[in-house]
Amino acid sequence: xxxxxxxxxxxxxxxxxxxxxxxxxxxxxxxxxxxxxxxxxxxxxxxxxxxxxxxxxxxxxxxxxxxxxxxxxxxxxxxxxxxxxxxxxxxxxxxxxxxxxxxxxxxxxxxxxxxxxxxxxxxxxxxxxxxxxxxxxxxxxxxxxxxxxxxxxxxxxxxxxxxxxxxxxxxxxxxxxxxxxxx
Amino acid sequence: xxxxxxxxxxxxxxxxxxxxxxxxxxxxxxxxxxxxxxxxxxxxxxxxxxxxxxxxxxxxxxxxxxxxxxxxxxxxxxxxxxxxxxxxxxxxxxxxxxxxxxxxxxxxxxxxxxxxxxxxxxxxxxxxxxxxxxxxxxxxxxxxxxxxxxxxxxxxxxxxxxxxxxxxxxxxxxxxxxxxxxxxxxxxxxxxxxxxxxxxxxxxxxxxxxxxxxxxxxxxxxxxxxxxxxxxxxxxxxxxxxx
Numbered sequence: 001x002x003x004x005x006x007x008x009x010x011x012x013x014x015x016x017x018x019x020x021x022x023x024x025x026x027x028x029x030x031x032x033x034x035x036x037x038x039x040x041x042x043x044x045x046x047x048x049x050x051x052x053x054x055x056x057x058x059x060x061x062x063x064x065x066x067x068x069x070x071x072x073x074x075x076x077x078x079x080x081x082x083x084x085x086x087x088x089x090x091x092x093x094x095x096x097x098x099x100x101x102x103x104x105x106x107x108x109x110x111x112x113x114x115x116x117x118x119x120x121x122x123x124x125x126x127x128x129x130x131x132x133x134x135x136x137x138x139x140x141x142x143x144x145x146x147x148x149x150x151x152x153x154x155x156x157x158x159x160x161x162x163x164x165x166x167x168x169x170x171x172x173x174x175x176x177x178x179x180x181x182x183x
Numbered sequence: 184x185x186x187x188x189x190x191x192x193x194x195x196x197x198x199x200x201x202x203x204x205x206x207x208x209x210x211x212x213x214x215x216x217x218x219x220x221x222x223x224x225x226x227x228x229x230x231x232x233x234x235x236x237x238x239x240x241x242x243x244x245x246x247x248x249x250x251x252x253x254x255x256x257x258x259x260x261x262x263x264x265x266x267x268x269x270x271x272x273x274x275x276x277x278x279x280x281x282x283x284x285x286x287x288x289x290x291x292x293x294x295x296x297x298x299x300x301x302x303x304x305x306x307x308x309x310x311x312x313x314x315x316x317x318x319x320x321x322x323x324x325x326x327x328x329x330x331x332x333x334x335x336x337x338x339x340x341x342x343x344x345x346x347x348x349x350x351x352x353x354x355x356x357x358x359x360x361x362x363x364x365x366x367x368x369x370x371x372x373x374x375x376x377x378x379x380x381x382x383x384x385x386x387x388x389x390x391x392x393x394x395x396x397x398x399x400x401x402x403x404x405x406x407x408x409x410x411x412x413x414x415x416x417x418x419x420x421x422x423x424x425x426x
Contacts, residue, residue, distance in 0.1 A: 018198075022197065022198050025198060025199075025201075025202055026201055026202075029201050029202040029204075030205075032205050032206075032209060033205045033208060036209045036217075037212070039212075039217055040216045040217055043216065043217050043220040043221055043224065046220075046224055047220050047224055050227055050228075050231060053231060054227070054231055057231070057234040057235060057237075057238045058234065060241075060242070061234065061237055064238065064242055064245050065241060067245045067248075068241065068244060068245060068248065071245075071248045073253060073257070074248050075389070077253070077257050077259075077260045078248075078251060078256055080260050080378065081256065081259055081392070082390040082392070082396070083378065083379065084260070084264060084266070084267050085399055085400070087267055087374075088266050088267050088403070089399055091318075091349065092266070092343075092347060092399065092403070093343050093402075094342070095342055096342065096350040096351075098350045098352065098353045099338045099342060099350055102334070102335070102353060102355075103338075106335065114357065115331075115355070115357060116356070116357050117354075117355060117356045117357065118353065118354070118355040119352070119353070119354045119355070120353040120354075
């Protein structure tokens with residue numbers, strides 16, 4: 001059995017304990033201040049690095065802007081060209097309703113019928129006046145205008161505005177033809 | 184205070200002196216260095232990101248611009264401006280319509296520009312200039328005379344001319360002397376478009392010419408080439424629209 005006997009006087013024991021406590025506190029304080037200095041240095045270093053990088057990028061941006069400015073004519077030409085082409089592509093070689101309607105009527109009106117007048121307005125509505133001496137041809141023409149297969153379903157309505165017959169047997173007929181509108 | 188008093192004070196408080204000094208120094212470092220610099224670091228991080236993005240965008244733009252040939256691009260732009268000029272081109276359009284009429288086998292009886300209600304020559308925005316999306320147009324009344332069989336050719340030539348023209352109304356009347364000859368009155372809209380105000384944006388990416396764009400330019404060049412040399416088309420307006 002071990003017996004521990006401390007022969008030191010209590011004052012020295014207290015003094016040693018106090019000394020140990022003192023060194024411990026000093027050590028912690030030194031640790032804290034070193035840590036604070038480290039964190040401060042790190043923060044300052046990061047700020048300096050960030051500023052340096054920002055300066056580099058600003059320089060690059062300035063150089064790029066200068067190059068773009070030197071090629072200003074090329075840029076302007078390209079932008080104007082794209083602007084024009086965008087609008088031209090929507091309208092170039094686009095057949096108008098009026099033109100389509102005339103093309104259709106050219107196929108529907110028999111060749112033996114004399115077209116006296118055609119008027120095609122902005123909506124594609126046609127006012128047509130024809131002359132013919134043969135009523136059978138007139139019937140054929142009306143059939144062409146009203147038959148969905150023959151008129152390619154492009155005509156929504158055909159109206160006869162007037163029919164007259166001269167003493168010589170010449171029929172004069174006026175039509176109003178409405179184009180089918182695309183929805 | 185005597186030296187012995189100072190020594191006594193130090194001896195009695197030596198345990199706390201250094202830690203208090205460290206604590207005060209730490210507070211000082213945090214308050215004046217660490218905290219402000221950290222805040223600035225975070226704030227500037229977004230700005231740094233923006234700078235990086237802008238730098239990349241501009242470098243891409245520079246590389247894209249360097250690929251283009253300035254002269255070739257300028258020539259293509261001229262072709263496009265002939266087709267759709269920046270402003271009205273009355274002189275050019277009259278010559279062109281005469282040319283198209285002649286090519287289609289028709290003789291031009293009259294060409295008139297529609298006037299406003301006051302009866303004075305149209306001009307500015309008070310005439311019957313209409314707007315279609317970004318486009319403006321002015322009205323022209325074209326009266327021609329020619330063979331009936333060639334009318335479709337005339338209409339096709341008008342709609343496929345190098346200059347953008349739209350047909351609004353068609354009025355056809357047979358000639359009293361011959362049923363094969365007709366008199367045609369066409370109401371046309373001739374398109375033009377000023378440049379948008381915010382066309383040039385420094386930070387926006389550069390557009391590229393697609394295959395469709397190149398084909399369209401090629402078609403326009405061919406159409407312009409078929410117009411006779413006696414009616415040389417030239418773009419209307421300033422040589423450099425940005426001056």
